[in-house]
Amino acid sequence: MYNRKIEEDLDCGIRVAAKVFGGKWKCCILDAINRGINRPADIGRYITDASARVIEMQLAELLFFGAIEKCAEEDVYPKKSEYRLTPMGESILPILELMDRWGLDHNELVKERQRELEHAAV
Amino acid sequence: MYNRKIEEDLDCGIRVAAKVFGGKWKCCILDAINRGINRPADIGRYITDASARVIEMQLAELLFFGAIEKCAEEDVYPKKSEYRLTPMGESILPILELMDRWGLDHNELVKERQRELEHAAV
DNA sequence: ACAATAACCGAAAAAAGATTCGGTAAGCGT
């Protein structure tokens, strides 16, 4: 896992939250697992924009920080792995919902500004 | 302002939210302004870890997306600028609070994992 | 007149994060 060069202030709650579920795909993965899509390959098919590698890496981080747990029959070789939310992972869901709602409430405005930017760039 | 090469999915609320108040310092700046610290130089003194340049840039983005507004007497030259939250900016505060509380509730665990990582890296 | 402060900006560089590519090890269907 990547280790930062510059130390971060983990006394700031927002920074802690960003570390655990920030980043481009972690929220989507938590959402998928919450919906019962809990095997890597299935998550990959659910989140079509993300490559398999990204999903593996983000699963590893979510696992590392204890937001999800791995329930695989480690008999001989992994093969069948399933991930589920831990109570800690579940406690993130209300925040995701709030953020998602906020974003959807304001996306028209943001999209418009985005278009302005793109025009100006030409 | 930086213009991405790769398009992002602004139909996902979380992505929209991240665009407006994600990033390393935007939340801190919103918090500062909310506390009545509303001039760039004062915000700089409040958030000591961030350079003046960063604060300017992030203020510009917050302004661009309409989370804050600039109330400067543009008489002859800027000089005195004050920023305040717009209603849209205020609507972000509950989310920040929730994230901050979540982070503070879980920071011991995260800090410990962080220490493990650093040890392993040596 | 001179130093200090405020508000800004452009551009380069560094750091962080995401993506692609190629690989391993194992099981399942035909």
Place this chain on the structure above:
DNA sequence: ACGCTTACCGAATCTTTTTTCGGTTATTGT
């Protein structure tokens, strides 16, 4: 036996974000 899928990893590369540095313009205090 052969190809397909699953799970996973390392490393190079590219994109995005953050930081640093040096500059402009104007005001205030001495």
